[in-house]
Structures are given as C-alpha cells and as structure tokens.
Amino acid sequence: MPRLINPVGWTLWPDTSSAGASGPSLEDPKSQVWPILSLRNGSGHAFHIHAISDQLVRVIHTLPEKFGGRTYLGGQAGRAGRGRDGVAWERALGQGWSVKHDESRKRATLTSAAVLGGLAGIRIHVDYSHAILLSWMWVDAGAENGFVFLKDFKHAYRYDEKSGRAFHYVCRESYMPLCEEAQSANTNHPAHPAQNEFVYGLGETKGPMMKAGKRYIIEGRDSLAADPEETDPLYKLCPFYSVYNAETRFWYGLYYNTLSPSIFDLGGEHDFSTGNFRSFCAEQSPLDYYVLLGSHELSGNVRPRPSLPGIVSQLAHLVTPHHSGALGDTSNGRWQASPHLPPLSQFGYLASSLTLSERSDAQAAVIDYVAQTRARGFPIDGMHLSSGYCQDAVSGDRNYFTWDRSKYPDPEAMGKELERGQSCQLIINVKPWLLESHPWYDEAAREGAFVRAAPDARPLEGGSAPTDADRCGAYHTHPARTLHWSVNMGDTGKGSYFDFSSVRGCQSWQRMMQRGVLDNNITGLWIDNNEFSTLVDDDEELAGQVAAWSSPFEGACDVPSATGLHSEADAMLKVEVQQRMGGSTGDHFTVGTFGRGVLTMGMARATAEHLLRARPHARPVVVTRSFVPGMQTFAHGSWSGDNSTTWKSLKWSTKMTLSTGISFGPGLYGHDIGGFAGAHSPSPELLVRWCQQALWHTRFTVHSWKKISTTLWMYDHVPDVGRILREVINFRYQLIPTLYSLYVTDYHRRGWPVLKPLLWHHSYDRITLTQDEQFLLGSHLLIAPNTTQGATSVDFHLPGGQIEPIWWCNFHTGVWTRLPVGGADVTEDAALDRCPALMRAGGILVLASEVGQDALSTSRSGRIVSIYPAPIEAATSCSGSFVVIEDDGCSNAATTSGEWTEYEVFFQSIAGSQTVQCGFKLLHGGFAGHWDLTFKLPRSDTRRLMPLGDSAQVAEVTDDGLQIRVTVAKP
CATH class of the missing domain: 2.60.40.1180 (Golgi alpha-mannosidase II)
Known part of the structure; x- marks a missing residue:
C-alpha cells in the first residue's frame, strides 16, 4: 500500500518577494526569471508559483531529492541551465504582479497586473498555514471582487512516500445524482439543468467528449482492437484538460507538464467522507502544471473572459518547439504549428492493407492496386506499405528497412513507378527497433545506436559475458535486449530499441532510412509502434545528447529560411520549450517514466530531419501512431490506431476526433475506414457510412487486416453501393x-x-x-x-x-x-x-470544380464558391467570408519563402433586396496563378448575384452564377 502524505510546515523561501515583484523586461530575454512565490519545508519539499503572463501561470511541487524530484531526467539534480530547485523558468511576458504576504497567518495574495490596471484578470489566494491550498479567482474589469473558478482540494499536494508519485487534487461539483433519470457520461444525452461543470480534453482517449465523472490512464499502449468506449489506455499522451462552468460561462485549462504515465480522475472516484474532488497523479515527480486562460489580447480596452479557442491556442504555443515562419499568424509572432506543411496529396485518398503487403506477388499487387483503383473510377494519392514488405523469406521475422526480394524483386523500380509514374506517394512502415536477426543489427549495436542496458544487466568487467543475457546484448556498447513483435500476433523475438536521444542512434536510423527507403524512390515514412511500450526496464539508459523538442530544420534544410522573422527572443522561446518538455541535454539519464515519451518525440524528429536533409525542397511525409505534445512539429499525420470493424467503433470515433481536436492533437487525423481488426469485412452499409463520416476528416485512409482487403470497389455488385462510394470520394476531392x-x-x-x-x-x-x-x-x-x-x-x-x-x-x-x-x-x-x-446562414463552402485521378493541383484552378445568405423571408441582412489558401502543394516555399496566395471570398445581402453582392480580396499574393471562382446560391434561391467593389472588373454574370477570376502575377 502507498503512504500518501500531505506535506506541511511551509515557510517562505528567502528573497522571493523581491524577485517576483516586477519580472524581467521583454527587452532583456536573457534576464534570470524567478517564481513570484516560493515555499519550502523541513522535509525537502519545495513549492513555486511562476506567473508567466496575466493569463498563464505555472505551479511546481518538487519532492525531496531521494525521489529525483529536482529534475525530470532520471533523478539527477543540478543540471546545467536550470534555476532555483533545478527548474528552468520561462521569461515573464507580462508586467509585474502584486505579491502581498501575511506572514503571521501564512497567507499570500497574488494579483495580476491586469487586475491592478483595472482590466479583467486573475487573483490567486495562497494559504500555507498547514498544507498548501490555492484558490484562483477571476476578477472582471473594474470589479473589486470576482468569483472562484478553480480551488485546491483539502489535500491538494499529496505524494507517495514509498514511490515518489505526485498528486494534485482540486474541488469539483457534487457527484450526487440530480434526478432519477441520471445517466453515465457515456450516454449521449443533454446534461441536467443543475449541472454546471463540464470537462474536456485528454486527447485521443476512450469514452465521450465530455469527460466529467470518468477516470483515465494516460500512457502509450499498442491497443489492437480497442473498444473506443472502455479501452484505457490507448496510444497517445495528452495530459491536458479544459473546464467550462455553464453558470459563470467561464473556461480554463490545466496542462500537466509530464511525459510520465499518469492518471486523471475526473470524478470516477467517490469518497463521501472526504468530499468532491478531481485528481491527477504522475508516476514520477515533480508535479508541474500550468493554468491556461487563453490569449492576453484586448478587445478594445476590454479583456474578454477566457475562451476554448484561446486556451487551445495557448496550449499549442506552450508545447511546440517555437518556430516563426512566413505563413505564420502575424498576431501571434508568426507562430506556426510546424516549420513545414503536409503535401496536398495527404488530403486525398490514402490506401493501405496489411494483407496486400504480405502477398507472394506483393510488388506487382501493390502497383496493380493503384492502377486498378483509378481504373475503377476512384482518385488515389497515397499507398501505405505495411510491414509485410520486410519479412524474412525463411524465418518470417520483420526486419524493417530490408526487403523480401521474393515478394518485392525490385523495390527501387516499384518506388519509381508509383511515385513518379503514377503520382502516388508510397508511405512505408517502420518500427523503432531491430530484431537481433536483422542483417544490420550487429552494425548498429557495435556503434552504440540502441538504448543501453541497465547497469545490473551489463558485464561486470571488460570482455565478460553480460550478467543478465536476457536483458543485455553481448556487445561493448551493452544494448538493452527487449522482446519485440516478430512474425504473427503474439510472436516475439529479441531485439533492441534505437536510442533517439543519441547522436549515433539518430545517425544509424537515418542511414537505414536512406538505404531502405529513400534509395528506393520512396518518400513517406510511417513510424509505427512508437509507444515504446515493451521497453519495460526503467533503469535502462538513454544518451541524452539530442534535444527532441528542438527544431533541426535550419541546419537540415538548405531552402531559404524565413529571414528576418527569427529574433533572439524567438531563440529563447525554443530553448524554453525544450527545457519544459524534454529537459536539459548533454548527459545520459535512465529511461524512468519519462524516457519513452522522449523516444517517441525523438523518432519523429530524426525521421523528419533526414527527409528534409535528403530532399530539402519537398514537404516531408511522416505518419505517426503514437503522439506526445509538440510532435506535430515533425509528424503531421496520425490516426486512432488499430480499431475494429464494428458499428460501435464508427460511432465512437466521432467522439474521439472531437476530443483529440480540442486537445491540440495531430492536424491530419482520421480513423481506419472500414475498421482494421476483425475476422470479418465491413458490410456494404457499414463501409458506406464510414466513408461518409470520414470524408470530412483531414485524413482519409482505408486500412484493414483482413483475409480479403477492404477496398472501395468490393461491393460494386451490390446495387447503388458502388455509385454512392464514388460520389463520396469525388466529393472528398472537391x-x-x-x-x-x-x-x-x-x-x-x-x-x-x-x-x-x-x-x-x-x-x-x-x-x-x-x-x-x-x-x-x-x-x-x-x-x-x-x-x-x-x-x-x-x-x-x-x-x-x-x-x-x-x-x-x-x-x-x-x-x-x-x-x-x-x-x-x-x-x-x-x-x-x-x-x-x-x-x-453566413457560411461559405469552397469546392474544386473538377476532380482528377490524384490530388487537386494548381493546374485545376476552378473553384465553386457556395454562399449561404439568410433566405429572403428572414428579412434580415447577412454577410459571410472565407479565407482560401493556394500554393504549389508540394514544396516548402510557402512556409520558408512566402510563396503562397491568400484571398478572402465574401458576400453580403441586405434585408428585402433581390440581389446578393459577392467578391474577393487579395490578402497575400506570393504564389502566381489564376483561380476561376463561380459564386452560387443554394438551390431555390432566385436572387441575383452581383460583383462587389474591385471584383466587378474581373466578373461576369452567367446562368451558372457569378464568375470571378483571381489572378496573381509572379512576384
């Protein structure tokens, strides 16, 4: 049993009052930053409150050194570059806070500069007379007092004296039922009118989007055939949730800065004698969390209350290796989610099949699949190649990057034929390990590319055998031996994980990418099984040489960078993100509970880095199964993993999509259409419904593990089904x-x-x-x-x-x-x-007017602009607008050199008028081309369309609608 202790006996850390009163100036990004309040006790605990801005506050509770509480990496204290208590503190972005102490009562009040200046903002009350309790208050502009939106529970900062686990408890509304018809959150139903607290987030997890009353484990697992309602944990890590109070109409977010396995109890645990609480538990200390209240921008002279969009943007900035670029948002320092965009082709139909890749005639079958797809009337832009390509012809072992030449006699010719001849991108499956049977294993092991065995498994002296040969390979580099998937489900073999925190590990991985993938004219990587869930020994070691949350692209890519956009402050932000997310580098550390997330991020970074180095002008394609915060920097595409061919999987995948999206998950996201696992194929009805749901997602992939692969034409013999699926795919491309x-x-x-x-x-x-x-x-x-x-x-x-x-x-x-x-x-x-x-009413939908056999390219410039002014019987004026982005869809010129075109299409109608005015406004003209816009009203709307303003010079009214040409000359 654990020993849960609530630390008491707190006193002020000396000299904190003067350090936090004003904070550093923006003009001095190198200035030392301290928390505005620090406390400690005689048992070695420390507690800090760091006000980064008026809308973003960080709280850290570090445990005594025996728990490794002074750092995130393997219990090593005093790492270079860290400030008080071993923590790297961010620069304060706002003006100073007021800090008032009542030492006799052991209380403090922290008031944001916004409130001091008469604007809306937060005030934090701190009571450390016994255990620490924080109470967070929102004060509206000009008000003396506000309302409490977040309050610590009575034993808010417990820790486990045996394991060093750190906890955080906060108050929640009562869990008592409000009526006799009360239902679980799993049941999609309107909440009772008296319920005010609604919780969202945690990324790709089980269950409903609204998560109050549920309990979740956040840890990466290989969750084949997951039940989307009940399976927990799944593949991805997102220790963030947001809360909305319907009574006060107030939003806030909590981001727990950890890669350790963690448990979020959002009301699943009940304890009458204790009270109502939500809790968080991190397997490894410290407890480090941020309270997010969105952007700190003003609307006129008024600061609006926090909103979900502002909080999600704030989370994105917090976890992303900061990169400013030409395509970024100018209102946020030209921030971009990634230094590059996915190719336009990744928005098209992406095929995949595990069974197809394992056929004896796989090379011919894969090429034929693409040709057959188009011949049957379906556009296609990508083909995932599952791990059957690398199975050893004798043993059946899956040796990634190598090729079974009996199935794939000439992979170089296959890559050339598909990628160049048929304009269909290959995306090849690779996993983060090599089996010891792999022909390249010895080379990688000798050069030290793998995670290192735990000290108690290594040889006792030079040249001797490992003390534990089951956990340590017989090389001077002492690679950790681990069980990995080898042939069929449940079959495993000994092998080793690459150490993506090691220079040699990254270099070895990238050489294998070059030899096995790029040299075969293949340009996409599908990094799979990257949860590192079979890395089970926390004492195994990582080199700690490569900063996984640092951007490698300036050095890896010789395309022009966004010159003039990178400042010293921007460079400091990059350092802060790395220190926040991945810790310091330069010294080895044990895997602990933190290292698996570092490896997940490092694998994506090393993959994207080499793709850009090898083909600097091409947008990299990196598809990932696992995901940690900030990983979208290197890997654009992801999916919900190995789902099942069931109606339940389809229904609950919508909930999962929404939960992932409002947690800043991957930008290209979807689900295996038709279902991956199960002995049966999807019925015609299920396949149609799945395609209809998926066509709106940013990622559209049909993937299966069936005796007979799921295809879009498998039910052409069923009346209407073939026609419906072709209409769905054609509309997807539009x-x-x-x-x-x-x-x-x-x-x-x-x-x-x-x-x-x-x-x-x-x-x-x-x-x-x-x-x-x-x-x-x-x-x-x-x-x-x-x-x-x-x-x-x-x-x-x-x-x-x-x-x-x-x-x-x-x-x-x-x-x-x-x-x-x-x-x-x-x-x-x-x-x-x-x-x-x-x-x-007020909406606009922009569609391609023509569809080819591959993704929309700049040569197809027709655009149908469907506009939806309120109907004339509404007797009301209405307006709407939509921003369209056009670029070449394949190079990095948009994000690095400003070569994109951006125009706004808009309309306005006046109550009672028989005309609707339409037009466009050029916002950025960095990419040359012309786009023919045809404005159309909904069916049965008989009003006339008329060009507005400058659009009249290039407009023509026809029977099809209002036609306008947007022309951008070469800059």
Whole structure:
C-alpha cells in the first residue's frame, strides 16, 4: 500500500518577494526569471508559483531529492541551465504582479497586473498555514471582487512516500445524482439543468467528449482492437484538460507538464467522507502544471473572459518547439504549428492493407492496386506499405528497412513507378527497433545506436559475458535486449530499441532510412509502434545528447529560411520549450517514466530531419501512431490506431476526433475506414457510412487486416453501393480546397482543429456541451453522420441563436429552417446515399470544380464558391467570408519563402433586396496563378448575384452564377 502524505510546515523561501515583484523586461530575454512565490519545508519539499503572463501561470511541487524530484531526467539534480530547485523558468511576458504576504497567518495574495490596471484578470489566494491550498479567482474589469473558478482540494499536494508519485487534487461539483433519470457520461444525452461543470480534453482517449465523472490512464499502449468506449489506455499522451462552468460561462485549462504515465480522475472516484474532488497523479515527480486562460489580447480596452479557442491556442504555443515562419499568424509572432506543411496529396485518398503487403506477388499487387483503383473510377494519392514488405523469406521475422526480394524483386523500380509514374506517394512502415536477426543489427549495436542496458544487466568487467543475457546484448556498447513483435500476433523475438536521444542512434536510423527507403524512390515514412511500450526496464539508459523538442530544420534544410522573422527572443522561446518538455541535454539519464515519451518525440524528429536533409525542397511525409505534445512539429499525420470493424467503433470515433481536436492533437487525423481488426469485412452499409463520416476528416485512409482487403470497389455488385462510394470520394476531392485552407488558417496558424465540436461556437446552448456525435467543419457547416445500423434518418439537436433566431440550410436540398433561441431537436433524412449536413446562414463552402485521378493541383484552378445568405423571408441582412489558401502543394516555399496566395471570398445581402453582392480580396499574393471562382446560391434561391467593389472588373454574370477570376502575377 502507498503512504500518501500531505506535506506541511511551509515557510517562505528567502528573497522571493523581491524577485517576483516586477519580472524581467521583454527587452532583456536573457534576464534570470524567478517564481513570484516560493515555499519550502523541513522535509525537502519545495513549492513555486511562476506567473508567466496575466493569463498563464505555472505551479511546481518538487519532492525531496531521494525521489529525483529536482529534475525530470532520471533523478539527477543540478543540471546545467536550470534555476532555483533545478527548474528552468520561462521569461515573464507580462508586467509585474502584486505579491502581498501575511506572514503571521501564512497567507499570500497574488494579483495580476491586469487586475491592478483595472482590466479583467486573475487573483490567486495562497494559504500555507498547514498544507498548501490555492484558490484562483477571476476578477472582471473594474470589479473589486470576482468569483472562484478553480480551488485546491483539502489535500491538494499529496505524494507517495514509498514511490515518489505526485498528486494534485482540486474541488469539483457534487457527484450526487440530480434526478432519477441520471445517466453515465457515456450516454449521449443533454446534461441536467443543475449541472454546471463540464470537462474536456485528454486527447485521443476512450469514452465521450465530455469527460466529467470518468477516470483515465494516460500512457502509450499498442491497443489492437480497442473498444473506443472502455479501452484505457490507448496510444497517445495528452495530459491536458479544459473546464467550462455553464453558470459563470467561464473556461480554463490545466496542462500537466509530464511525459510520465499518469492518471486523471475526473470524478470516477467517490469518497463521501472526504468530499468532491478531481485528481491527477504522475508516476514520477515533480508535479508541474500550468493554468491556461487563453490569449492576453484586448478587445478594445476590454479583456474578454477566457475562451476554448484561446486556451487551445495557448496550449499549442506552450508545447511546440517555437518556430516563426512566413505563413505564420502575424498576431501571434508568426507562430506556426510546424516549420513545414503536409503535401496536398495527404488530403486525398490514402490506401493501405496489411494483407496486400504480405502477398507472394506483393510488388506487382501493390502497383496493380493503384492502377486498378483509378481504373475503377476512384482518385488515389497515397499507398501505405505495411510491414509485410520486410519479412524474412525463411524465418518470417520483420526486419524493417530490408526487403523480401521474393515478394518485392525490385523495390527501387516499384518506388519509381508509383511515385513518379503514377503520382502516388508510397508511405512505408517502420518500427523503432531491430530484431537481433536483422542483417544490420550487429552494425548498429557495435556503434552504440540502441538504448543501453541497465547497469545490473551489463558485464561486470571488460570482455565478460553480460550478467543478465536476457536483458543485455553481448556487445561493448551493452544494448538493452527487449522482446519485440516478430512474425504473427503474439510472436516475439529479441531485439533492441534505437536510442533517439543519441547522436549515433539518430545517425544509424537515418542511414537505414536512406538505404531502405529513400534509395528506393520512396518518400513517406510511417513510424509505427512508437509507444515504446515493451521497453519495460526503467533503469535502462538513454544518451541524452539530442534535444527532441528542438527544431533541426535550419541546419537540415538548405531552402531559404524565413529571414528576418527569427529574433533572439524567438531563440529563447525554443530553448524554453525544450527545457519544459524534454529537459536539459548533454548527459545520459535512465529511461524512468519519462524516457519513452522522449523516444517517441525523438523518432519523429530524426525521421523528419533526414527527409528534409535528403530532399530539402519537398514537404516531408511522416505518419505517426503514437503522439506526445509538440510532435506535430515533425509528424503531421496520425490516426486512432488499430480499431475494429464494428458499428460501435464508427460511432465512437466521432467522439474521439472531437476530443483529440480540442486537445491540440495531430492536424491530419482520421480513423481506419472500414475498421482494421476483425475476422470479418465491413458490410456494404457499414463501409458506406464510414466513408461518409470520414470524408470530412483531414485524413482519409482505408486500412484493414483482413483475409480479403477492404477496398472501395468490393461491393460494386451490390446495387447503388458502388455509385454512392464514388460520389463520396469525388466529393472528398472537391472538398480539398476547404480542408487545406482550414488546415492552414485554423490549425497551422492557431492550433485549432479543422473539425470542431458544436460547443466551439455554440456553448451558450447547454445541449451542445454534451453533443459529440455531430461536428462542425470550420465555423458554419454542421455534419450529422449516420452511425447506426439500419437507420435512414438521424435525430440530433440543432443550435439556435443566443439572442435572435438563426437559420440553417439543408446542404442537399437547399431548404432553410429557422431555429429559435435555444435551438430544437430535428430529424434529417439519412438514406444510404446521404450524410446529413446543414449550413448556418453566413457560411461559405469552397469546392474544386473538377476532380482528377490524384490530388487537386494548381493546374485545376476552378473553384465553386457556395454562399449561404439568410433566405429572403428572414428579412434580415447577412454577410459571410472565407479565407482560401493556394500554393504549389508540394514544396516548402510557402512556409520558408512566402510563396503562397491568400484571398478572402465574401458576400453580403441586405434585408428585402433581390440581389446578393459577392467578391474577393487579395490578402497575400506570393504564389502566381489564376483561380476561376463561380459564386452560387443554394438551390431555390432566385436572387441575383452581383460583383462587389474591385471584383466587378474581373466578373461576369452567367446562368451558372457569378464568375470571378483571381489572378496573381509572379512576384
């Protein structure tokens, strides 16, 4: 049993009052930064509150040194570059806080500069008379007092005296049932009117989007055939959640800065005698968390209350190896989610099949699959090559980067034929280990590329055998031996993990990439099984030489960088992110509970680095299964792992998408369409419904592990199914201009998801707070996929206006529906060939007017601009706009040299008028080309379209609509 102790006996750390009163100036980024309040006790505990800005505060509780509490890496204290208590503190970005002490009562009040200046902001009350208790208060502009939005529970900072686990408890609303019809959060239902606390986040996890009342383990696992409602943990790590209070309409976020396995109890645990609490537990100390309140920008002279979009953006900035670039958001220092964009091809149809890659004639079969897909009327842009390509012809062992020449007699010719001849990108599966049977294992082991065995498993003296040959290989570098997947499910063999914190480990990995992948004309890497979950000995060692959260791209890529955008302060921010996320470098450390996340990040970094070094002008393709905060810097694409071919998996994947998106997960995200695991193939109905749901996702991949691979044409013999699936794929390709533009403007610049929950824009409507089976594409288009077997309609809640009624237009029929304040429950037709979708008045959808056999390219410049002004019977004026991004879709010129074009399409209608005015505004003209825009109204809307302003010079009104040409000359 653990020994849970709440540390007491706190006193002020000397000299903290003078250190925190003003903070450093922005003009001096090198100045030493201290917490505004530090406490310690006689048992070796320390507690710090560091105000980074008016809207971002960091809290750290470090344990005595015997628990390794002074650093994140293997219990080594006093690492270079760290300040008080071994912590690297961020620069303060705002003005000074007021710190008032009452030493006699052992209390302190910390007031943000915003509140002192009469603006809205936070005040923190600290009581350390016994155990530490923090109470966080929001004060509206000009108010004397505010309301408490976050409060520590009575034993907030417990720790386990035996293991050193660190805990954080906060108060929550009562868990007592409010009515006799009370249901679990797993049941998609409106919350009781008396429920005020709603919790979201944790990334890709089980269960519903709203997570109050649930318990979660955050740790990477290889969760084959996961039950999306109950399986826990899954593949990815995201120790962040946000809370919304419906009574105060207040948002805040909590980010726990750890890569250790952790447990979030959001109300699953009940203890009547103790009270109501939420808790967090980190397997390894220290406890290090941030309170996020969004951006600190003003709207006029008023600071609005925190919002979910602002909090998600703040999280994105916090975890990303900071990079400013030409395509970044100018209002946020040109911040970008990654120094590069994914190729446009990654938004197209990406095929995959484990069975196909293992066929005896696999090379011919893979080439034929791409040709057959197009011949049957389906565009295709990518082909994932599963691990069957590398199976040893005799043993069956999967030896990554090598090729089974009986199945793939000429992989170089295959790569050339697919990537150059058929314009279909190959994405090859690799895993972070080598089996000892691998022909390149000895070379890598001798040069020290692998994780090092624990000290008690190594030889006792030079040249002697390992003391534990089961855990240590017989090389002078002492590679750790671990069990890894080898042939079939459950088959394992001895091997070693690459050490991606080691220079030699990264170099060895990159040489194998070159030999096995790039030299074979293959340009995409699918880094799989990168949870490192079979690395089970915490005493094994990592070199600690490579900073996983540092950007390697300036040195790895010879394309011009965004000159003039990188400042000394920007460089400091990069250092801060590395220190925050991955600790210091330069000395080895044990795996501990932290090292697996470092390796996950390091694998993506090493892969992207070499792709850019080898092909500096091409956008890298790195698809990852596991994910840690900040990993989108190196790996754009991800999916929810090895799901099952079930209706349940389809229904719950929508909830998972939304949860991942509002936790700043991967930007290109989706699910294995049709399901990966299961002896059965998807039925025609399930395959259609899955494709209809997935077509709106940023990543669209059909992937399976079946005796007969799942294909888009497998049910051509079933009436209507083949036609429906072709219509779905064609519409997917028409949608790419919108998906790509939203990816850039929302995700790449702000960290926002492309697919958003309804509460993102409609949180004033309480029903949307638990609504997680429908979603928004961008801001106005609502999608309600049919995920119920046999159903021909979908029932859901449609939000109404906050103050006035709003109008929604049926995307398929053009029929408008007026929604009163409070919204209404609706039923929409969802016959097999229809995925219900509705556009809110003011919306715009930009589609490609033509679809080829591969992804949309600049040569296809037609754009259909569907506009949705409120209907004339609404008797109200209406306007709308949408920003379109155009570039070459394949090079890094947009992010490094400003070679992209950005234009805004817009409309406005006046109440009672029989005309609607449309136009465009060029915002950035860095990429030459012309785009023919055809503005169209919904079906049955008979108003005339007229060009507005300068657009009239290039406009023509035709029977098809208003046509406008956007032309950008070569800069």
